[in-house]
Amino acid sequence: MSLKSQFHKSLIDNLYDGVYFVDKDRLITYWNKGAERITGYEAEDVIGHYCHANLLDHVNDEGCHLCASGCPLLATLADGEPRETEVHLRHADGYRVPVLVRTSPMYDEQERIIGAVEVFSNNQSLLKMKERVHELEKDIFRDALTKVGNRKFLELKINTALQEFHQHDLSFGLLFVDVDHFKAINDTYGHQAGDHVLQNVAESLAGHLRNTDVCGRWGGEEFIVLLQGVNLNSISRIAEKLRAMIASSVITVNQDEQVSITASIGAAVVRDTDSMTSLVERADQLMYQSKQLGRNRVTLEE
Secondary structure, eight states: OOHHHHHHHHHTOOOOOEEEEETTBBEEEEEOHHHHHHOOOOHHHTTSSSSGOSOOBOOOTTTBTTSOOOHHHHHHHHHOOOOEEEEEETTTSSSEEEEEEEEEEOOOTSSOEEEEEEEEEHHHHHHHHHHHHHHHHSSBEEEEEEESSSSHHHHHHHHHHHHHHHHHHOOOEEEEEEEHHHHHHHHHHHHHHHHHHHHHHHHHHTTSSSOOEEEEEOOOOOOEEEEEOOOOOHHHHHHHHHHHHHOOEEEEEEETTEEEEOOOEEEEOOOOOHHHHHHHHHHHHHHHHHTTTTOOEEOOOE
8 A cells, every 4th residue: 555545544544423335235344443433333344345235224204214215425436426425334232323414426536436435423402411411510410321311411401491481481391202012122141131232222312312302211121201392293303203213223142133223202292280290200101102003103182
């Protein structure tokens, strides 16, 4: 390798963003250190494999699998047009990571397309959410297993939101999220697998919220998400997005067996007469309706 080539490789390897190259058949030929850090996959895991083998399993906000239909890299290879889009890749540990993807064609000396490059970076919303969790004032507000807020943290945030609602009419809503078949996963695969499920769900929730929202573990396999400034329409869209992110995630057990994860969600918007107890109980009851209707769904109040 020439000195110039070594310099260029070192430069790309040390970019904060993930970068990978594919040839015209979408065979991965290069994978930088940033891609390793963001995805959890080492270069040796992916170089020499086709990106359409669905290792990263890109999905959009609705959970649609883009490698099967709507792949920006494939579109760029076809027409030579650069693209930029927000997608959600699957980390090596199974949870979803929101990324901003930019694709560009690569040409030979005759200006023929011979491949493409994809550059991707963590979306700012994910970084801000993780910064918020790390900035929780005291460890007593953090759930030790999942690293999101704990029940004390949620109670504080809900009570604060209620005060702002009553004083300034700032509406908000709650999602009550319960992992489906959690006991069966624990009984079948052990508590370590159960812990991995909870961590996976926490990552899926925390990584896909807006800057104004918070989430935490209420207890056991239950999580609560507090959404600011929502009505029934907007809370439905956000809840469906979070449900889809969880449902498109997996954990790996026994080295190679993949276990799917789903969650049932109840969505409630604050009312004038609400206390913290009444609002949480209403969202909880709506979640149980989702369970009764078949799980892996969102139920809103009428």
